[in-house]
Amino acid sequence: MAEHNISNEQHYFPISSVAEILYCPRNFYYRVVEGAEDSNHHLLEGKLQEERRDERQRLVREGYRQDRSIHVSSEKLNLYGIVDIVEQGKEIYPVEYKKGFRKESLNDDVQVCAQAMALEEKLGQDINRGYIYYAGSKARREVIFDEDLRLMVENAVGLARNIALSGEIPPPLADNRCEGCALVNRCLPFEVKGIKENKAKAVRPQPGINLGRVLYVDEQGASLYKKGERVLVTKDQIKFKDIPLCNLDQVVLVGNVNLSSQLIKLFLGRGTEVHFISTKGKYYGCLQAALSKNSVLRIAQHRAYQKQEERLLYASEFVRGKLSNMRTNLLRYNRSLNNHSIDEAVSRIKNIIKRLEKAKDLNELMGLEGAGSRDYFSVFGLLIKDRVPFDFNKRSRRPPEDPANALLSFSYSLLLKDVITAVQVVGFDPFIGFLHRSDFGRPALALDIIEEFRPVVADSVVLTALNKGVIAEGDFEYRMGGCFLSETGRKKMYRLYEERRKEMITHPVFGYRISYLRTIELQARFLAKVLTKEIDGYKPFLVR
Numbered sequence: 001m002a003e004h005n006i007s008n009e010q011h012y013f014p015i016s017s018v019a020e021i022l023y024c025p026r027n028f029y030y031r032v033v034e035g036a037e038d039s040n041h042h043l044l045e046g047k048l049q050e051e052r053r054d055e056r057q058r059l060v061r062e063g064y065r066q067d068r069s070i071h072v073s074s075e076k077l078n079l080y081g082i083v084d085i086v087e088q089g090k091e092i093y094p095v096e097y098k099k100g101f102r103k104e105s106l107n108d109d110v111q112v113c114a115q116a117m118a119l120e121e122k123l124g125q126d127i128n129r130g131y132i133y134y135a136g137s138k139a140r141r142e143v144i145f146d147e148d149l150r151l152m153v154e155n156a157v158g159l160a161r162n163i164a165l166s167g168e169i170p171p172p173l174a175d176n177r178c179e180g181c182a183l184v185n186r187c188l189p190f191e192v193k194g195i196k197e198n199k200a201k202a203v204r205p206q207p208g209i210n211l212g213r214v215l216y217v218d219e220q221g222a223s224l225y226k227k228g229e230r231v232l233v234t235k236d237q238i239k240f241k242d243i244p245l246c247n248l249d250q251v252v253l254v255g256n257v258n259l260s261s262q263l264i265k266l267f268l269g270r271g272t273e274v275h276f277i278s279t280k281g282k283y284y285g286c287l288q289a290a291l292s293k294n295s296v297l298r299i300a301q302h303r304a305y306q307k308q309e310e311r312l313l314y315a316s317e318f319v320r321g322k323l324s325n326m327r328t329n330l331l332r333y334n335r336s337l338n339n340h341s342i343d344e345a346v347s348r349i350k351n352i353i354k355r356l357e358k359a360k361d362l363n364e365l366m367g368l369e370g371a372g373s374r375d376y377f378s379v380f381g382l383l384i385k386d387r388v389p390f391d392f393n394k395r396s397r398r399p400p401e402d403p404a405n406a407l408l409s410f411s412y413s414l415l416l417k418d419v420i421t422a423v424q425v426v427g428f429d430p431f432i433g434f435l436h437r438s439d440f441g442r443p444a445l446a447l448d449i450i451e452e453f454r455p456v457v458a459d460s461v462v463l464t465a466l467n468k469g470v471i472a473e474g475d476f477e478y479r480m481g482g483c484f485l486s487e488t489g490r491k492k493m494y495r496l497y498e499e500r501r502k503e504m505i506t507h508p509v510f511g512y513r514i515s516y517l518r519t520i521e522l523q524a525r526f527l528a529k530v531l532t533k534e535i536d537g538y539k540p541f542l543v544r
């Protein structure tokens with residue numbers, strides 16, 4: 001059971017969420033306990049229709065009056081909400097708007113009945129009927145508020161209170177009702193059911209996610225402005241990029257690039273991520289709208305961080321993910337190279353992985369992680385083809401000393417922005433990690449989760465850049481004792497990195513096709529479900 005902050009004192013619930021309980025109690029938990037605001041096209045369309053309706057607040061004809069968007073609350077039921085329309089002629093009644101076609105729906109009936117019960121309290125008079133208007137059919141359906149329906153409202157409120165006070169997440173439906181649910185990517189109904197029943201392979205494919213478009217701006221001194229529904233990138237009054245705002249999911253600003261205050265507000269409002277990276281590849285941070293409302297998760301994360309044993313458990317899994325995927329990388333390349341030194345490194349890493357579960361503390365674990373990484377990088381240079389004009393002898397950072405190290409550092413920064421995004425989308429505190437220390441300003445949790453993805457995403461991009469001859473000697477510049485990518489080199493890396501993060505793979509546990517990008521988010525979501533005690537034991541993403 002997750003700890004949460006809904007106490008036994010009087011707590012008001014939204015009428016719409018309570019009505020949803022009849023459809024799916026888990027939906028109520030996400031909306032009310034975790035504060036989920038996930039939307040999909042059905043919800044957005046409904047909201048647009050609502051806005052259009054609200055433009056005309058009141059309609060008065062002889063003997064008849066319509067008031068729109070009336071706020072109501074009930075002290076008896078502890079409910080609050082908005083009634084779409086209150087009509088008053090010979091009698092008074094609520095009308096609830098739905099965007100689809102006319103249908104019988106018990107939760108719609110419960111919703112309009114709850115509105116009527118709140119209105120009765122407000123007006124001090126009985127309301128015997130109400131209507132649901134279906135915009136798709138342009139027709140109303142009458143709902144009679146009899147004793148049975150009123151009892152259903154009370155029962156739904158009781159169930160809502162139990163879920164909110166217990167903090168226990170109801171099990172997923174994992175059936176046809178999940179199709180079209182705005183919460184499916186957060187809820188992962190089929191995956192959770194599969195894990196709980198120990199038959200993960202049987203889950204249905206994930207719905208496709210919109211990978212969106214990433215705008216990288218690396219022209220030093222450039223400025224970004226909004227013009228209508230487009231983003232313009234200009235420099236010295238010359239426009240060199242003009243991009244529609246729709247489908248723009250992420251903006252990456254590298255070095256000295258200006259962003260207009262109008263765009264800052266717009267990106268914050270739309271949830272478009274904006275990341276800032278230095279030309280040397282250092283990740284500075286991102287523009288972030290208000291903190292996630294998921295306090296349940298943050299409480300669980302902080303609690304786990306305080307418990308050394310639990311912290312060590314998660315930290316150990318991050319290291320296992322990293323070293324296992326490093327080993328798999330070496331094994332894959334060595335299929336054609338057949339190199340004895342690589343074989344030896346593979347077996348040393350395997351032995352280190354076996355010792356992870358016996359590590360008594362974080363220091364010992366970090367020591368094993370360091371030893372495994374050294375073994376990996378001791379042979380990493382052998383994975384680079386002979387004809388490539390760059391050698392790799394050892395990993396060097398801050399600053400990277402040679403082109404291969406410059407590529408690795410830059411690739412890790414690009415990956416870090418995506419892991420930070422995933423961590424924030426899920427609702428974690430990015431600064432509280434389990435393996436990495438939470439030093440000031442260090443996104444420790446993102447640095448934990450990134451470990452299992454470094455070899456398979458970032459290192460792979462670097463090896464592609466080198467072995468396919470994409471990167472040439474002219475793509476680097478040497479300054480301040482280090483080697484860094486030049487502007488042309490960075491642009492080549494953006495393209496390669498984009499290709500890699502969108503690459504579809506077969507998920508090793510669930511067996512469906514999924515992009516690396518979505519896999520990062522899935523891992524963050526599974527960690528959240530483990531921390532809030534919905535499923536047991538975090539398992540790293542292991543490639544085969």
Ligand code: SF4
Nearest residue numbers: 024172173178181187
């Ligand atoms: S995806 Fe399914 S189980 Fe999850 S909240 Fe939606 S309807 Fe409920």
